[in-house]
Amino acid sequence: MKRILILLLISMAFHHVTKAAILDSLYLIKESVTYNATTFYKGALSDSLQPIQYDNAVLTVQGSSNDSIVIMNMDTIDYELYLNTDNNQTWTITAEDTLTIELPLLDWGTHAILSTTTEGKLLGTACILQVDLQADHIYSWDQWDMNNVLSQEIAAGTEISIPATYRPNVFTINADPLAPMDTSNALIHGYVGDTILISVLNSGNMVHNIHFHGYHCTILGASKQSDRVGWSKDSFPVMIGETMTLRLVPDQPGVYPVHNHNLATLLYNNNYPSGMMTMIKIYE
Amino acid sequence: MMRNKLIIIFSILLTSNSFSQVQEIDLVSRMDGSKTLIDGTVIEFWGYGEDDPNLNNDKIFIPGPVLRFNVGDTVIINLTNDSPEDHTIHWHGLDVDQANDGVPSTTDAVGSFGGEFTYTFVCKEPGTYLYHCHVLTTLHLAMGMYGSFIIDPEAEDQIYENSGKFTKEYNYLFSEMNTSWNLNPLSPGQFYLYEADYAMVNGWAGSEIEDKNQSIEGTINDSIGMRLANVGYGRVETIFPNDLEVSVYGSDGREVAEYTADTIQLYPGERFGVVGYPQTAIDDSIEVNYYDLRNENLLYTNYIPVSIIDDTGLETFSSNKLSIYPNPFREEIVIDKVKKRGSASITDLNGKIVWDGTLEEGENKVRLNLDQGVYVLTYQSQQYKLIKH
Structure with a gap:
């Protein structure tokens, strides 16, 4: 009887592994980051601890399979996670524990795993899921905002919400407050006529928006603005917790900025241009 | 400058079809605008104006002049910068090429004290667009350096x-x-x-x-x-x-x-x-x-x-609409254009009356000692939102 039970457990474990391929192992972190002498706390579902990657992971997902993600909680608090396109999909990961989460079957487009736990929600802990995207180039932009002093209070647990007097001074794309620089992974490269897909997530605490120079893009998916799917736009909002999928087919070469048109977000340490601006570089 | 302009115009004429026109205007950027707000405060602004002796020469406005063309037109816009700082014009939404995009880091800024630049592009799609300075944009746009740009379709009206x-x-x-x-x-x-x-x-x-x-x-x-x-x-x-x-x-x-x-x-x-x-x-x-x-x-x-x-x-x-200003207000609000003497009240969003009185015909000044928030003025069955800062 004992032998049968062991075989049954092995069989169940084997069945579990074959059913759900593990996409990646991610680290749930809450770390202080220093750019140009200003320090702020950032939460992330990170790909790497050595060196620490502060930007959220971007995973390629096949919508037709129940893929899994292993998450190692490196923090000393429990976290609640959820799928932004299906609030019924939630997971709890206890402090300093490891959890394998199985994704449901997902529709084509961009989804995200976000956190309802105060620290994760306010500090931008997330993971972008790109489901069945196919194009010449696929990129992602994760917009996040914070006040650097407030972030330290949130990380310490002394502040648990965004105050009415919220005045963010840190604006990032892919966790980088210096996104216009050539070192940023937010930069987009391509050739005239290429199809470029861009996944967008607003993991921040206020509505952001995007303005393209040089081109209009087509909104292929928007988790909170379904009425705008199919629109060709150069300026549009990204709601809090929203994921969008944009298609850009450049018809001219050149180097063009793309940025938030709330121009108070194009700053870091009062230097312009910084913050929520990056560049599109299109070659002939 | 003039020689370059002639080359541009000649090139456009060679490539334009019979429906498109070449339209040329001259703009000026300045940093010496002055505007009186509705509460009497006089502020400084920066902006654009038409650089034409017959049209308010060198005066700037907030917003700048409406620029309006037909679809297919090729526009040539000559900017002269009569100000002590660099400026540009970014053609927001017009998808112009990099050379005409008006971004200092990817093209050039128009230098201070008389710098000139000629923007040239084709009006491709009908609709409403914007133009604004893209130098230290957070400040320059907020100071007033913006305007509307309209492209009319071939279809009338x-x-x-x-x-x-x-x-x-x-x-x-x-x-x-x-x-x-x-x-x-x-x-x-x-x-x-x-x-x-x-x-x-x-x-x-x-x-x-x-x-x-x-x-x-x-x-x-x-x-x-x-x-x-x-x-x-x-x-x-x-x-x-x-x-x-x-x-x-x-x-x-x-x-x-x-x-x-x-x-x-x-x-x-x-x-x-x-x-x-x-x-x-x-x-x-x-x-x-x-x-x-x-x-x-x-x-x-x-x-x-x-x-x-x-x-x-x-x-x-x-029209029986009242004119209310400033709104938001701090201590005093003016309720103007009252057509007929009558009673009025102000309530908070919970319906609590915080002021009631009589409005006389014409202009009425009401001092209100209220907490910051949104209130509703009711007069002759019409309601008006008031904002206390």
């Missing part, structure tokens, strides 16, 4: 090639101002502390909107074309009168599948093209609310009066 026709047309550019920057532009402080505390429709606020002929007037047989654009840093909400059925035909210079809307939300840099169809006579207004994106606080409200006459039965009336 339409905003797009495939949209409803209008018999009356109005263009509304919504913008805002952090007046402390305009009072002291050389020391604006930390940019992230930008606080919009004044908001405008085509550069006007409060009662100025009616006084400066920005009101919508027509008959129930009219169709009201409206171009709506937000160049501010927050969300603008336009709430249309109940009896004005509004169809949305496009946004950002591109057509969308037509839909009806009683409210349109415009986020920074967005534009919409709509046509309003009056269902009855209307004596009301379009409520324009300006919100702070950081906390969704309501910052300011303007009203665009709408007066639609039912001329089928020859019934006419004059």
